[in-house]
Amino acid sequence: MNAITSLVNATPVLAIERVAKRFTMHHQHGAVLQVFDRVDLQVDAGECVVLDGPSGMGKSTLLKLIYANYRASSGDIWVKQLDGQRVNLSTADPRALVALRRHTIGYVSQFLRVIPRVSTLDVVAEPLAEDAGGNLAAREDAREKAGQWLARLRIPERLWSLPPATFSGGEQQRVNIARSLIKPRPLLLLDEPTASLDAANTRTVIQLILEARSNGAAVLGIFHDPAVADAVATRRVPVAAFRAVSPDQLASPHQPTQGVLA
Amino acid sequence: MSVHPSPLLRVRGVSKRFGQLLAVQEASFDLWPGEVLAIVGESGSGKTTLLNALAARLQPDGGEVHFLGRDGQLQNVHTMSQAQQRLLARTDWGFVTQHAADGLRMDVSAGANVCERLMGLGQRHYGELRSQAQAWLRRVEIDPIRIDDAPRTFSGGMRQRLQIARNLVTQPRLVFMDEPTSGLDVSVQARLLDLLRQLTREMQLAVVIVTHDLAVARLLAHRMVVMQGGRVVETGLTDQVLDDPQHPYTQLLVSSVLQP
Numbered sequence: 001m002n003a004i005t006s007l008v009n010a011t012p013v014l015a016i017e018r019v020a021k022r023f024t025m026h027h028q029h030g031a032v033l034q035v036f037d038r039v040d041l042q043v044d045a046g047e048c049v050v051l052d053g054p055s056g057m058g059k060s061t062l063l064k065l066i067y068a069n070y071r072a073s074s075g076d077i078w079v080k081q082l083d084g085q086r087v088n089l090s091t092a093d094p095r096a097l098v099a100l101r102r103h104t105i106g107y108v109s110q111f112l113r114v115i116p117r118v119s120t121l122d123v124v125a126e127p128l129a130e131d132a133g134g135n136l137a138a139r140e141d142a143r144e145k146a147g148q149w150l151a152r153l154r155i156p157e158r159l160w161s162l163p164p165a166t167f168s169g170g171e172q173q174r175v176n177i178a179r180s181l182i183k184p185r186p187l188l189l190l191d192e193p194t195a196s197l198d199a200a201n202t203r204t205v206i207q208l209i210l211e212a213r214s215n216g217a218a219v220l221g222i223f224h225d226p227a228v229a230d231a232v233a234t235r236r237v238p239v240a241a242f243r244a245v246s247p248d249q250l251a252s253p254h255q256p257t258q259g260v261l262a
Numbered sequence: 263m264s265v266h267p268s269p270l271l272r273v274r275g276v277s278k279r280f281g282q283l284l285a286v287q288e289a290s291f292d293l294w295p296g297e298v299l300a301i302v303g304e305s306g307s308g309k310t311t312l313l314n315a316l317a318a319r320l321q322p323d324g325g326e327v328h329f330l331g332r333d334g335q336l337q338n339v340h341t342m343s344q345a346q347q348r349l350l351a352r353t354d355w356g357f358v359t360q361h362a363a364d365g366l367r368m369d370v371s372a373g374a375n376v377c378e379r380l381m382g383l384g385q386r387h388y389g390e391l392r393s394q395a396q397a398w399l400r401r402v403e404i405d406p407i408r409i410d411d412a413p414r415t416f417s418g419g420m421r422q423r424l425q426i427a428r429n430l431v432t433q434p435r436l437v438f439m440d441e442p443t444s445g446l447d448v449s450v451q452a453r454l455l456d457l458l459r460q461l462t463r464e465m466q467l468a469v470v471i472v473t474h475d476l477a478v479a480r481l482l483a484h485r486m487v488v489m490q491g492g493r494v495v496e497t498g499l500t501d502q503v504l505d506d507p508q509h510p511y512t513q514l515l516v517s518s519v520l521q522p
């Protein structure tokens with residue numbers, strides 16, 4: 001089945017093959033936390049795959065593996081770049097990973113990592129400003145686009161010149177979304193992007209995800225709110241399928257706790 | 263995106279011994295244009311020795327360091343003539359020391375500090391030198407009104423920013439930094455870090471920065487090298503090394519700080 005679809009369609013944007021992930025904690029008597037035994041997953045352009053499962057099952061861990069924030073213990077993670085070339089995250093050198101993050105993989109993390117003293121407008125514009133380099137007109141254009149994104153996500157203009165450090169959780173999350181989506185990338189990873197948003201902003205984010213999808217992005221996301229998941233998903237995948245143990249064994253003390261995987 | 267076929271700095275098997283002590287053991291890595299690499303580890307792990315060996319301030323006992331010259335050729339920095347080394351050190355390279363007093367001339371004016379490298383390259387036009395000095399002081403957030411004051415009269419943070427201006431005035435392609443933010447209080451540190459971050463991006467500088475502060479590495483560096491007892495025990499993307507450390511020593515280092 002898989003072989004046939006890959007012949008018919010182009011190669012998937014994301015192809016995870018036989019990925020295992022365990023954490024070895026050398027200072028906890030070498031304790032080993034096995035999070036995934038085998039992940040096989042493909043995401044095509046225009047798809048939105050929603051990861052399902054209770055907290056502590058490793059949903060965020062899977063996104064972090066695809067962002068190369070965590071390193072797979074074994075297996076391959078193939079990502080297709082805009083030029084059609086496929087890169088394996090498990091063997092790529094750091095320079096290739098930096099380039100992938102810049103041009104190919106967008107990631108909305110749960111929390112905004114704040115850069116001191118940089119204005120909200122510049123925080124959001126940064127992915128485009130980086131590409132602009134010394135081109136001043138392109139830099140100005142990047143800031144203008146950043147303003148449009150902030151306006152769409154209802155961040156009042158009087159806040160744009162301030163660093164987002166002192167913003168509320170929901171405001172920071174919207175800044176994070178704007179920063180991650182301002183530059184269209186072929187693969188989009190979303191870790192609870194609507195967790196602290198009100199109804200109006202949640203609707204906006206749903207709309208943004210649908211737009212990204214129809215523009216051909218491959219989306220992989222985690223949503224705590226089932227209504228949001230239903231609105232954006234083209235396919236649901238339970239992460240429990242990637243573990244050898246059955247869910248009812250999860251209560252045993254050898255299994256990872258929520259805190260470890262958060 | 264421009265394609266660079268060769269790294270800016272190619273480090274292979276660099277070792278340095280002090281008597282019985284093996285200070286650096288077989289360090290190897292490539293640094294590409296525009297990349298910021300942090301070398302972290304506790305005191306005595308050999309990180310400053312490695313930095314000095316990379317910057318040709320120290321002759322290693324083994325291994326080679328090659329730098330990509332403007333002519334596109336890789337040159338061995340330890341076998342070139344001293345005159346060539348000096349030229350590199352005041353044009354294409356910068357070196358920012360932990361103690362600004364080691365990197366500045368404390369008794370000559372701030373302007374003269376900034377312009378020294380330019381004058382070394384033969385610039386003599388007083389008006390031009392002065393306006394460049396003013397522009398650089400502004401860029402590192404020092405009021406140009408202080409141009410004729412000696413750094414002795416400057417605060418710690420200002421001295422460090424002046425040292426950075428002094429190094430960057432010749433538009434170097436590679437800057438070595440040895441604990442540039444240590445010894446400054448927290449708010450001054452944040453300002454300096456932000457300035458460094460901005461300048462490295464704007465100027466597309468390649469940087470090798472030695473620090474024991476993981477938060478500094480997180481903010482500035484694309485990649486990290488972790489050293490313990492003279493050995494490189496782990497390398498990778500900065501956030502990879504900090505969020506998913508593999509080596510026991512890195513795990514200890516990461517778990518020992520409150521919020522890296």
